[in-house]
Amino acid sequence: xxxxxxxxxxxxxxxxxxxxxxxxxxxxxxxxxxxxxxxxxxxxxxxxxxxxxxxxxxxxxxxxxxxxxxxxxxxxxxxxxxxxxxxxxxxxxxxxxxxxxxxxxxxxxxxxxxxxxxxxxxxxxxxxxxxxxxxxxxxxxxxxxxxxxxxxxxxxxxxxxxxxxxxxxxxxxxxxxxxxxxxxxxxxxxxxxxxxxxxxxxxxxxxxxxxxxxxxxxxxxxxxxxxxxxxxxxxxxxxxxxxxxxxxxxxxxxxxxxxxxxxxxxxxxxxxxxxxxxxxxxxxxxxxxxxxxxxxxxxxxxxxxxxxxxxxxxxxxxxxxxxxxxxxxxxxxxxxxxxxxxxxxxxxxxxxxxxxxxxxxxxxxxxxxxxxxxxxxxxxxxxxxxxxxxxxxxxxxxxxxxxxxxxxxxxxxxxxxxxxxxxxxxxxxxxxxxxxxxxxxxx
Ligand code: S3P
Numbered sequence: 001x002x003x004x005x006x007x008x009x010x011x012x013x014x015x016x017x018x019x020x021x022x023x024x025x026x027x028x029x030x031x032x033x034x035x036x037x038x039x040x041x042x043x044x045x046x047x048x049x050x051x052x053x054x055x056x057x058x059x060x061x062x063x064x065x066x067x068x069x070x071x072x073x074x075x076x077x078x079x080x081x082x083x084x085x086x087x088x089x090x091x092x093x094x095x096x097x098x099x100x101x102x103x104x105x106x107x108x109x110x111x112x113x114x115x116x117x118x119x120x121x122x123x124x125x126x127x128x129x130x131x132x133x134x135x136x137x138x139x140x141x142x143x144x145x146x147x148x149x150x151x152x153x154x155x156x157x158x159x160x161x162x163x164x165x166x167x168x169x170x171x172x173x174x175x176x177x178x179x180x181x182x183x184x185x186x187x188x189x190x191x192x193x194x195x196x197x198x199x200x201x202x203x204x205x206x207x208x209x210x211x212x213x214x215x216x217x218x219x220x221x222x223x224x225x226x227x228x229x230x231x232x233x234x235x236x237x238x239x240x241x242x243x244x245x246x247x248x249x250x251x252x253x254x255x256x257x258x259x260x261x262x263x264x265x266x267x268x269x270x271x272x273x274x275x276x277x278x279x280x281x282x283x284x285x286x287x288x289x290x291x292x293x294x295x296x297x298x299x300x301x302x303x304x305x306x307x308x309x310x311x312x313x314x315x316x317x318x319x320x321x322x323x324x325x326x327x328x329x330x331x332x333x334x335x336x337x338x339x340x341x342x343x344x345x346x347x348x349x350x351x352x353x354x355x356x357x358x359x360x361x362x363x364x365x366x367x368x369x370x371x372x373x374x375x376x377x378x379x380x381x382x383x384x385x386x387x388x389x390x391x392x393x394x395x396x397x398x399x400x401x402x403x404x405x406x407x408x409x410x411x412x413x414x415x416x417x418x419x420x421x422x423x424x425x426x427x428x429x430x431x432x433x434x435x436x437x438x439x440x441x442x443x
Contacts, residue, residue: 040230110185270318383407
């Protein structure tokens, strides 16, 4: 029996009030991984209790790590040390989570046991050669399908991995992190160079666990010399979840919201930069540092937006926020043009095609291109039925579009909102979105 969830959003409204969105997904994954490999007991606060991060947590339990919680975002991890993981009894099922699969493939390549990584239909269609190819250069033994997709059968090659000096062909924090984790088990110094800055939570958290990691410009280096020492982690709210309300409050006249304790790591704040270029009013208040990561409260007041050509250097810094940024573009006066974002085609869905299809359904002139989209904004947003194709961020983006629609929008296939933001429906309703959620069980 599986559950289908449909969102129905009534047109119009405004967002007002305060909210704290759940913990950062990228940091939640990494807290489990590094906490498990540390010596000692790590306490995590603000952990994201959503399917993706829980898939990582379960994988480490399956490898013998004792983990208490999560309970109200608190997790206690009894670290087993860098060489303390045990062979799992069965394959590690990682659901929808690309981060879990790509980071784990690096970590598991150098273990003294074999593993098989599997995922759901979406994850099983996503490209894995971007990690298996550089890992093979390090001497890893990983078998994927003929198309280079999961399941991944990993033969552990403990003591046999060799360091590489690798320049990534695409700006990917998952590939970078995968290779750094493999580098912790390789002979020599592993270096990864990125073509553009990507999120650096792995590097920051490794330092937080006192593991030596060297950063020089766009190059990060690591070696097997070092150990992880347990620490305390306070995960800030996920700016990728906050993004839905940053856009919602910007586009809905009369809105005024404050989002508390949001992570504003500069490798993640592209959404704020892009919205500001479009004319949005976003204030960054009470800036502070929590556990090596910058955090702030964000106040957003509605303002008319204008279309822009999105600077390409901002793309990796806002890579998960484009579904809802396309909604902002639909509400902005004039043309918005995105280029250099071909990575969007290999996310949980093809986010260029799926968003263009949905925007066209609700009356927007949105033209997909191989590496982006051209949207004529400022026209009338109607309503209709769109499908998220099982992609959490597409579902939430169209829910936000309802704030400026003239007719109801029905969004099919929304169960996957639970992978990153199970509280979305309740928080959105509290802030003023007229959202109803219908659940049906299907055989
Ligand atoms: C992530 C990196 C990004 C992002 C994903 C999470 C991470 O993926 O889209 O949601 O936690 O490292 P890429 O590295 O593939 O761009």
